[in-house]
Amino acid sequence: MVFKERVKVMEEADIRRAVQRISHEIVERNKGAADVVVVGIRTRGVPLSLRIAKALSAIEGMEVPVGRLDITMYRDDLHTMSQPVVKETHLPGDIEGRNVIIVDDVLFTGRSVRSAMDAIIDFGRPASIQLAVLVDRGHRELPIRADYVGKNVPTSPGEKVKVALEEVDGEDGVYIGCEEE
Amino acid sequence: MAERRHLLDVDDLDREDMERVLDTARSFSEVLHRPIKKVPSLRGKTVVNLFYESSTRTRMSFEVAAKRLSADVLNFNVSTSSVEKGESFKDTALTLEAMGVDAVVVRHPVAGAPWLLRQWLQAAILNAGDGMHAHPTQALLDLFTMQERLGELQGRTIAFVGDILHSRVARSGIKACRAMGMKVLAVAPPTLLPPVALEGVVTGSDLDDVIPHCDVLYMLRIQMERQKEGRFPSLEEYTRLYQLNMQRLGKARPQVVVMHPGPMNRGVEIAAEVADAPHAAITAQVSAGVAIRMAVLFLLLGGSEGGEKVA
Numbered sequence: 001m002v003f004k005e006r007v008k009v010m011e012e013a014d015i016r017r018a019v020q021r022i023s024h025e026i027v028e029r030n031k032g033a034a035d036v037v038v039v040g041i042r043t044r045g046v047p048l049s050l051r052i053a054k055a056l057s058a059i060e061g062m063e064v065p066v067g068r069l070d071i072t073m074y075r076d077d078l079h080t081m082s083q084p085v086v087k088e089t090h091l092p093g094d095i096e097g098r099n100v101i102i103v104d105d106v107l108f109t110g111r112s113v114r115s116a117m118d119a120i121i122d123f124g125r126p127a128s129i130q131l132a133v134l135v136d137r138g139h140r141e142l143p144i145r146a147d148y149v150g151k152n153v154p155t156s157p158g159e160k161v162k163v164a165l166e167e168v169d170g171e172d173g174v175y176i177g178c179e180e181e
Numbered sequence: 182m183a184e185r186r187h188l189l190d191v192d193d194l195d196r197e198d199m200e201r202v203l204d205t206a207r208s209f210s211e212v213l214h215r216p217i218k219k220v221p222s223l224r225g226k227t228v229v230n231l232f233y234e235s236s237t238r239t240r241m242s243f244e245v246a247a248k249r250l251s252a253d254v255l256n257f258n259v260s261t262s263s264v265e266k267g268e269s270f271k272d273t274a275l276t277l278e279a280m281g282v283d284a285v286v287v288r289h290p291v292a293g294a295p296w297l298l299r300q301w302l303q304a305a306i307l308n309a310g311d312g313m314h315a316h317p318t319q320a321l322l323d324l325f326t327m328q329e330r331l332g333e334l335q336g337r338t339i340a341f342v343g344d345i346l347h348s349r350v351a352r353s354g355i356k357a358c359r360a361m362g363m364k365v366l367a368v369a370p371p372t373l374l375p376p377v378a379l380e381g382v383v384t385g386s387d388l389d390d391v392i393p394h395c396d397v398l399y400m401l402r403i404q405m406e407r408q409k410e411g412r413f414p415s416l417e418e419y420t421r422l423y424q425l426n427m428q429r430l431g432k433a434r435p436q437v438v439v440m441h442p443g444p445m446n447r448g449v450e451i452a453a454e455v456a457d458a459p460h461a462a463i464t465a466q467v468s469a470g471v472a473i474r475m476a477v478l479f480l481l482l483g484g485s486e487g488g489e490k491v492a
Contacts, residue, residue, distance in 0.1 A: 070208065073220040073250075078483050085201075086208040086479065122217040 001179045003162050009153050010174035015134065015165075018150030019048070022132050023055035025148050030099050033060040035127065037098045039067040041116050042087055044105035047167035048134060052103060065092035069102075074115035089119065096124040101148075105163040107133040110144035135174055137161050186481045187306045189295050190315035191357045199324065199360060205476035206325050206469070212249060213471060223252035226283040226482050231273070232309070233259045233289045238443060239309050239319075242467070243286045246474035252482075255282070270294065271301060278302050283482055287311070305481040316349040319442055320357035322473040326466045327397055330438045335362035340391050342368045342423060343401030343450050344412075345384075346375050350442045351401060355382055366391055370423070372412045388423055389432070397438045400425050400450045416449060426452040430460065438462050 010018070030036050033056045040049030046068045053066040070087040078084055102116050117129055132148035137155045155161060155176060162175045187193070194202070212220055228247040230240050240256065247254045257277070268276075270289075274297075277285060284305040287295050292312030299306045310316040327334055339358050341351045345367045358365050359381050367374060367384045368391050374384050385391060392398065403419060413419045425439065439451070439461045447453040456463060 073209075073212070073222045073479075078222060081484050083480075084483050086205050086476075088208050089211055118221070122220070123215055 001181065003160060003175075003177055004180050005162065005175040005177040007176045008173055009176055010135070010151055012172035015150070015172045015174070018134060019051045020055055022148040022150060023052050023059060026052070026056060026101060026130075026132070027059050029130075029147070033057075033062060033064050035098050036101060037065050037067060037092060037095055037126075038101045038103060039069050039091065039116075039120065041102065041104045041112060042068060042070045044163055044165055044168060045069075045103045047165045048105060048132075049101075049103035050167075052101070052132065067091040069116055069119055071112055071115040071119055074118045076111060076115070091120075091123050094124060095120065095126045097127050099128045099130065100126040101130050101132055103132045105134050105165075106161050107131070107136045107144075107146050107149075108139055108161075110140045110142040113144050114142050134163055135161055187295075187299055188317050188477055188481065189299065189306065189308045191317045191320050191353050191360065193317075194360070196360050196362075199321065199357065202321055202473065202476050202480060203325050203328060205480060206321075206472040209249075209475040209479070210468070210472035212475070213468070219249055219251060221251045222479055223247070223250040223482055226250075226252040227255065227281065228252045228284045228286060228478065228482075229255045229257055229277050229282045229304075230309075231257045231277065231285050231287045233270075233287075233294075234310070235259075236288055236310070238467070239288065239470075242470040243307075243309060243318075243474050243478075246471050247478055249471070250475055250478060252283075252478065255280075270297070274298055274301050278304060284478065307477065307481065310349055312349065313347050313352070314349050315353045317353050317357075318470070318474055318477060319350050320353035321477070322466060322469040323354055323399070323440060323442075324357055324361060325469040325473055326440065326462050327438060329465065329469070330462055331396060331436075334358070336364070337396040338364040338366065338394055339397040339399055340366040340368050340395045341399045341401060342388060342425070344373045344403055344407060345369045345379075345401065346373045346412075347404065347407065348401050351399075354399065355379060366395070368423070370413050370419070373407070388425075389429065392429055392433050395437060396434065397440060398425060398433065399440045400445075402442065402444065403446060403450050405446075420449055424448075424450060424452055425455050427454050427458075430455050430458065433460075440466060443467070 038049045038053045040046035053064045056064040070089045072084050072086045130147040133146045134150040136149045136152050139157050164173045166172050232240050244254050282304050286307045286309050288309040289311050292314035294311050295306050295308040345351045355365050365382045367382050368388050441463050
């Protein structure tokens with residue numbers, strides 16, 4: 001399957017501004033960043049979480065811990081995958097009593113976020129879990145919503161949203177398109 | 182029909198498959214350090230440990246691995262089962278199948294027994310040791326342990342020392358090490374070496390000659406009954422010529438890794454002080470065993486049946 005892009009909905013500057021705004025909202029809502037831990041969902045949630053943590057550190061003048069989460073072990077659709085690949089999970093220190101911000105690139109059905117919450121709770125009992133996404137494309141299948149959204153992008157269920165990030169893809173941009181054989 | 186997945190011996194795996202198992206195991210080893218050491222990956226799957234040979238360690242390792250993945254585990258030990266009443270291997274297997282198990286972990290004193298199960302059953306078969314033939318998860322956990330200690334294995338040298346002839350650990354281990362690009366030596370009294378040359382393995386009978394050239398010294402368990410078979414004159418002589426003691430360890434490379442599949446005969450193939458030395462990775466092998474068996478169970482049962490063959 002090859003992704004065929006049709007529309008570019010976010011430019012590099014839009015992504016930069018969205019990350020900035022989300023970071024300010026996180027600080028506002030959590031009254032600083034003292035108890036905040038940022039956790040990115042693999043793959044593209046990880047570079048986004050690093051950008052947000054860097055922005056938080058700059059805003060608050062303190063190091064904000066960052067972790068990365070592989071949710072493969074928690075997926076509810078394992079039986080449909082031919083060869084699931086489990087990558088490493090790393091959470092920075094104890095999350096007990098912290099405010100954990102889950103970061104992902106696209107919020108779609110909500111199933112990845114459900115898996116991520118299950119994974120995080122296995123590491124301890126955070127004070128709260130919040131969700132930051134770059135793009136919310138709708139079509140939820142679970143009662144989950146994002147606390148921080150870069151951009152709401154209305155889509156049809158058959159469309160694909162591709163987030164490209166410098167760290168992974170060599171450029172920043174968000175595209176809507178479809179998959180073709 | 183969708184292809185079933187099994188792990189019968191390391192020859193089922195090419196180097197890429199092995200690397201995938203090792204990488205997956207690395208991810209799972211992190212689970213073992215969490216406050217809640219359990220993930221839901223195999224929820225609703227049932228794994229049977231079918232052991233026709235007593236082996237508390239291997240069975241417990243598979244049991245812990247399956248439980249950490251939330252699978253249900255049944256233990257079928259020969260001494261407590263209807264095998265004593267004369268039920269055949271095949272009937273036992275078919276009974277398990279009728280109970281709806283997803284994977285059968287089998288240990289059997291007869292080489293090839295897991296291959297029979299594969300013909301009879303729909304479930305995934307994992308070989309946990311068959312006769313003197315194969316023990317693939319041991320070979321994989323040994324690779325994992327070596328990688329943790331040494332990093333890249335390509336070009337490294339390992340010597341298997343001791344009863345190579347009767348050892349399924351050595352037989353699978355040699356294949357796995359060769360597949361990873363290691364140089365493999367086998368050191369034993371001539372009576373404990375296989376009569377047919379092992380492919381790609383340099384064999385010898387002088388341990389002192391070999392020690393300075395090795396990155397890994399893999400000491401095999403000496404089964405006491407072999408002496409009664411006349412394989413070596415006395416335990417004292419074996420110990421004098423083939424025991425890894427502190428004096429021999431002193432001639433080895435400073436970073437040498439000492440391994441043993443357990444259970445050890447302290448004072449026979451390995452001196453007690455060596456087993457407790459920082460070079461010894463013997464308890465690390467046990468921890469690696471759980472991570473490797475989690476990875477193998479996950480790769481065999483985690484994906485869809487129609488998926489590509491892992492193992």
